[in-house]
Amino acid sequence: MHWHVLGAGSLGTLWAARLARANVPVTLLLRNRQRLASYRQGGGLTLVEQGEASLYPVPAQSVDEQSPIRLLLLACKAYDAEAAGASVAHRLSADAHVVLLQNGMGSQDAVAARLPRARCILASSTEGAFRDGDFRVVFAGHGHTWLGDPQQPSPVAWLEDLANAGISHEWTPDILSRLWRKLALNCAINPLTVLHDCRNGDLQQHPAEVATLCTELSELLSVCGQPAAAENLAEEVQRVIKATAANYSSMHQDVARQQRTEISYLIGHAWAVAQRHNCAVPHLQMLLQRLQKHLQERHLPGD
Numbered sequence: 001m002h003w004h005v006l007g008a009g010s011l012g013t014l015w016a017a018r019l020a021r022a023n024v025p026v027t028l029l030l031r032n033r034q035r036l037a038s039y040r041q042g043g044g045l046t047l048v049e050q051g052e053a054s055l056y057p058v059p060a061q062s063v064d065e066q067s068p069i070r071l072l073l074l075a076c077k078a079y080d081a082e083a084a085g086a087s088v089a090h091r092l093s094a095d096a097h098v099v100l101l102q103n104g105m106g107s108q109d110a111v112a113a114r115l116p117r118a119r120c121i122l123a124s125s126t127e128g129a130f131r132d133g134d135f136r137v138v139f140a141g142h143g144h145t146w147l148g149d150p151q152q153p154s155p156v157a158w159l160e161d162l163a164n165a166g167i168s169h170e171w172t173p174d175i176l177s178r179l180w181r182k183l184a185l186n187c188a189i190n191p192l193t194v195l196h197d198c199r200n201g202d203l204q205q206h207p208a209e210v211a212t213l214c215t216e217l218s219e220l221l222s223v224c225g226q227p228a229a230a231e232n233l234a235e236e237v238q239r240v241i242k243a244t245a246a247n248y249s250s251m252h253q254d255v256a257r258q259q260r261t262e263i264s265y266l267i268g269h270a271w272a273v274a275q276r277h278n279c280a281v282p283h284l285q286m287l288l289q290r291l292q293k294h295l296q297e298r299h300l301p302g303d
């Protein structure tokens with residue numbers, strides 16, 4: 001199977017470089033010819049692991065080329081995913097698979113609606129990577145990626161490529177439960193770290209705020225048909241706060257770097273689903289409003 005990776009950012013580069021290293025055929029897709037020209041000037045993707053940089057001359061194209069795509073990894077931010085997916089819709093074969101690596105929820109449905117013929121595989125990853133230059137990525141945290149298709153529980157054949165590339169992964173028929181659980185953990189931790197301008201561990205100073213959110217989130221998960229994702233949520237939130245005490249959350253990092261956050265696909269999505277189910281979540285609502293105000297005051301999008 002030939003992989004196409006759309007989005008040459010942190011995770012896209014991390015995947016493309018490891019696939020190429022394992023001799024799995026992979027092509028990078030860039031948004032336009034200008035980006036393609038600057039990529040070619042640099043000679044490839046650079047992946048930094050344990051302080052050591054390696055250059056992978058992964059072949060690249062711009063999205064407007066015509067050759068068919070059978071297996072696409074969509075590795076952009078949630079707010080870019082729909083437009084990015086649509087930009088290659090004309091190239092997807094009738095039996096195409098599209099792997100969606102976005103954090104949060106909501107963007108996956110938007111992409112699937114744009115690509116009705118493709119089989120969309122949802123992914124949830126705990127790997128960590130960041131860009132320290134153009135087409136240059138640091139592999140910061142080893143983790144695991146869960147993949148699944150809520151429409152079709154049978155696994156896909158190309159998981160073998162991931163194994164060969166050393167990408168730690170697992171196929172799960174319950175990917176929605178994983179995505180909801182991760183979303184709930186994010187809602188209980190990330191917005192508060194932004195509002196209190198603190199590291200994850202400092203939330204131990206705000207136990208009541210965290211506990212109230214966990215209660216509302218657990219109820220929301222039960223109401224929207226995800227009771228397994230609600231199990232022991234408060235305990236896991238505390239465990240994550242302690243285990244990642246020294247870290248700044250991804251949302252905190254986005255705000256500190258003056259970058260757009262993915263809140264519409266995280267707490268914003270939770271709030272929208274609560275509305276749809278008539279589930280009262282007053283603290284979550286207040287948190288979302290405070291967060292939006294905080295972002296707007298810093299000239300960042302509130303969505």
Ligand code: NAP
Pocket residue numbers: 006007008009010011012029030031035063075076077078080083084087101102103125126127128129130131262
């Ligand atoms: P990122 O570093 O910002 O990379 C996104 C890439 O997508 C950028 O290279 C961007 O291009 C590209 N892109 C956006 N729209 C495009 C389009 N229309 N056509 C072509 N390329 C397009 O983001 P990331 O950190 O890899 O995150 C991707 C997703 O994974 C997010 O939802 C994130 O929350 C999730 N995630 C990330 C991590 C992590 O450690 N980084 C961990 C777990 C989950 P330009 O370079 O041209 O701007």
